[in-house]
Amino acid sequence: MKSFNVGIIGFGTVGTGVFKVLQSFPDIKIKKIAVKNVNKKRNIENFDTNLLTDNPYEIVNSPDIDIVIEVAGGVNPTFDILKAALNNKKHIVTANKELLAKKGSELFQIAKQNNVIILYEAAVAGGIPIIMPVKTILCANKINRIAGILNGTTNYILTKMTEKELSYETALKQAQDLGYAETDPTGDVEGFDAAYKLAILSTISFNKKIDINKIYREGITKIKANDIKSAKELGYTIKLIALGQRLENGKIDVRVHPMLVAKKHLLAQVKNATNSIMLSGYPVGDLVFTGAGAGAEPTASSVVGDLLVLVADLETTSNPIPQAVCNHTETAEQIDIGDTFNEYYVSITASNHPGAIGFIGTLFGKNNINISTIMQKGINEDNTAEIIVITERAKEADVQNALKELLKSESIKNIDNLLRVMN
Amino acid sequence: MKSFNVGIIGFGTVGTGVFKVLQSFPDIKIKKIAVKNVNKKRNIENFDTNLLTDNPYEIVNSPDIDIVIEVAGGVNPTFDILKAALNNKKHIVTANKELLAKKGSELFQIAKQNNVIILYEAAVAGGIPIIMPVKTILCANKINRIAGILNGTTNYILTKMTEKELSYETALKQAQDLGYAETDPTGDVEGFDAAYKLAILSTISFNKKIDINKIYREGITKIKANDIKSAKELGYTIKLIALGQRLENGKIDVRVHPMLVAKKHLLAQVKNATNSIMLSGYPVGDLVFTGAGAGAEPTASSVVGDLLVLVADLETTSNPIPQAVCNHTETAEQIDIGDTFNEYYVSITASNHPGAIGFIGTLFGKNNINISTIMQKGINEDNTAEIIVITERAKEADVQNALKELLKSESIKNIDNLLRVMN
Secondary structure (H helix, E strand, O other): OOOEEEEEEOOOHHHHHHHHHHOOOOOEEEEEEEOOOOOOOOOOOOOOHHHEEOOOHHHHOOOOOOEEEEOOOOOOOHHHHHHHHHHOOOEEEEOOHHHHHHHHHHHHHHHHHOOOOEEOHHHOOOOOOOHHHHHOOOOOOEEEEEEEEOOHHHHHHHHHHHHOOOOHHHHHHHHHHOOOOOOOOHHHHOOHHHHHHHHHHHHHHHOOEOOHHHOEEOOOOOOOHHHHHHHHHOOEEEEEEEEEEEOOOOOEEEEEEEEEEEOOOHHHHOOOOEEEEEEEEEOOEEEEEEEEOOOHHHHHHHHHHHHHHHHHHHOOOOOOOHHHOOOOOOEOOEOOHHHOEEEEEEEEEEEOOOOHHHHHHHHHHHOOOOEEEEEEEEEOOOOEEEEEEEEOOEEHHHHHHHHHHHHHOOOEEEEEEEEEEEO | OOOEEEEEEOOOHHHHHHHHHHOOOOOEEEEEEEOOOOOOOOOOOOOOHHHEEOOOHHHHOOOOOOEEEEOOOOOOOHHHHHHHHHHOOOEEEEOOHHHHHHHHHHHHHHHHHOOOOEEOHHHOOOOOOOHHHHHOOOOOOEEEEEEEEOOHHHHHHHHHHHHOOOOHHHHHHHHHHOOOOOOOOHHHHOOHHHHHHHHHHHHHHHOOEOOHHHOEEOOOOOOOHHHHHHHHHOOEEEEEEEEEEEOOOOOEEEEEEEEEEEOOOHHHHOOOOEEEEEEEEEOOEEEEEEEEOOOHHHHHHHHHHHHHHHHHHHHHOOOOOHHHOOOOOOEOOEOOHHHOEEEEEEEEEEEOOOOHHHHHHHHHHHOOOOEEEEEEEEEOOOOEEEEEEEEOOEEHHHHHHHHHHHHHOOOEEEEEEEEEEEO
C-alpha cells in the first residue's frame, strides 16, 4: 500500500474522533491540523502540537498533502478554503452538510474541472452508510421516495415528550443539559439541519439539483404535549420527518416537517438520538437504514471510510471512483407545499355547541377533504371542546383554505395545530 | 461509456428479474443466457430465444463475454462452470450463497490468480446493501457482532405463528401456498439458508475464513405455539437469528438458531418475509439494515448494482475495486456451542408437586445458572405443570448439564424447549 498524506481542517468533537480512528491506519499520515486556537489544551495522549496551525491555507496550499479532511463546518470561510483545495488538486472528504446543501453544486463543478473528488458520507446521518450505497450498489434503482429521521436532537426531544409526557420546553432543556441540543437550538429544532441533509440526499437519489431555499421547512417548536397525547391515542407517534418524493409528473416534493407516524411503521420505532432513513425504489422496494446520526465515533466511521475507499482507489487509478462524481446538470422542479397531497391531523378548539362537528365536516367536504376520524375530547372548563380530525389524502392548499374558512365561524375558537400523517 | 458483454447462467425468477432490469442499461449487452430447457416458454415481451443455450460453457468459454452473471444456484455443476469462467478471466457477479459458503475460499483464490473479481451482494439478504457497505464505506470499523434475520421464509412462518396464533404446521402450509416456502422446506426451516448467508457475512465482517460445517445450526421446526405464547407474555417475540460474534480472545462465535428477542429490540419489529441485519462495531456503533431479502426485483437490484459498479470501475482501471478482493488467509477459530454464553428460555413440564420450582432453582444454582424469571402456568389436566424459566447469562454447557440432571428427577416430566434470549 502506498502511503497518503492528509490535512485535517477543524479539530472539535468530530475532528478529534477522526484523528483517533486514524491512529489504526499507519499508511494515512496526518501532516497538519488547522484549528482556531493552537494553544487550546487537547485531550489526546502523546499529541504532537507541532501538527497544529491556525492557517488552513497551510494545508490546502501544501504540495505535500493529497487529501483534505474538512470537519470545521459552516459556509464562511470554509467554502473559500475548500475551493482553494480543489484548485490545488486535493481530494476532499467532508462532513459539512450546510456547505454542501448551499454550495455543493459549485464545489462539485470545481472538483470536476480539477479531476478530483469530494466524498461526504458523514454529511448525512453520521455513521449510517447511505451516500455511498445510493451511489454504488443501489445505482440500478430508480429511487422514488426517501423519508428519514435525520436529526437526532429533535428525535430525542420528541421521544422524551412521548415517553415521559414532558412539554417541549422541558424536553429541550433536558436535551441541552445532556449535550444533545445546543444553547441556541434553532438549527436543530427549526429543521435547518434536517433540511441540509435532505437536500444532499435528494440530489443523489433523484439525480437532480435541489434548491435548499425551496425546501419547505417546519420545526418541532409548535408540537404540544396535547398533540403527542392525541397522536398516541390514535395509534401514532410524532416524528420530525425529512421527506423527498419524485412525483409521476417528474416534479420533486421535498420538505421537512413533523408528522404523525403510524406506530407499526419502522420509522416510529426509532427512538432518542438515533437516525433512520427509509428509501423506496425500483427494483429494490423499501429499505430502512438505522444507526447513530451524530457523535464523534459514528461520524469518524464515515469520514475514515470515505478516506480508505478513496486511497484504495487511488492506488489503482488516477481517475478514482467514477460513481462518486456528482454531475447533475438537471435542476429539480420543486413543488410548493400548497401543491402537495397528504393525510392530515388537525387539532381544533371549538365552542361547546352541538353543530360544531357537523360544521367542520361540511366545510371540509366542500373543500374536497374526506375525514377519516373525528374525535371530540371532552369539554374544557371554559366551555370549549377540543376536536381532533384525521383526514384522508387531500391537497394542502384545500386544507389551508378550509382552516381559514373555519376560523371565520364564531363556533371555532382556534386551530391549535395542523400536522401531516404518514401511515 | 464503454459497452460490456455479459452472459447470464440461470434464468429462473432471479435471472428473469435481472434480464428485465438490464433493459434500462443499454451499455450492458446480454450475449447469452444458459438455461436447463431452451424450449420452455418465457414470459418476457419480445424475447429473442436465440440468446438461450443449454450449455453454460458457451458463456464461460466465449472470448466475447466480459462478465458472467450466475443466478443458477447450487454447488454442482455451478462450481466447475464458475471455475472455468475465472480461468478464462471473466469477472463474476453471483447470488449463489450455498456455493460461496462452501467453496468461496477456493473461488476467491482462483479469481485472485486470474486478476478478476467476484461480486456477490445478492447472496446475502437479497436487496439489502450489506456486502459492499461492509467492504467499502464501513472499512474503518472493527466489526464485533452481527445479528440478522436472514431468512424470509422462517420469519414469515414465525410472524404468522405470533400474530394469528397458528401452529408451526399450519403456518408452514400457508407459507407454501403463498410461494414463500418450497415443497421441501428443509433448506429454510432447518436454517441452512441462513447459515450460508451468515458464513459469507461473518467472513467479511471478521476478516477470517469461516467453516460452514462448524456453524451451529438449529431450525424453527421445534417451536411450539406454546413457546410463542409464553415468549409474548414475557415481552419477547421468537425469531430465527443468525449470530456472529468476535470474542475478546479473538475466537469467533457463529450460529443460527431461534431466539426470544425483546420486543423493544429493532429486530423484533421485523415482520413477514422482511430481512434485517444489525451490525455492531467500533467506531460506528450499532447499525440496522432492513429490506426485502428475496424476490426477483430486490435480488436484481443487488445483481445489477454489482454489475454497474464493476463496469464503472473497469472503465477507469484494469485492476478493479481493490476493496472487493477477498483475501482472508487467516482461518477463524470457531467455538463450539457448548462454550457460548447466553441467556436462556427453558420450558419444563413438571409434576404438580410443591417442591418442583425449588428443585429447579437449586439445580440451576448448582450449575452456575442464575434464574431471572420463573413462571408456572397453571396445572394441566394430567396433574402436570408447565414451568417457564428465563436465566441470566450462563454457559451453554452448564445449561445442558442442568437439563440432563433435571430429567433424572421423577418430578420433571419433560424439557419441552430450550431457546436462547436476546435483550
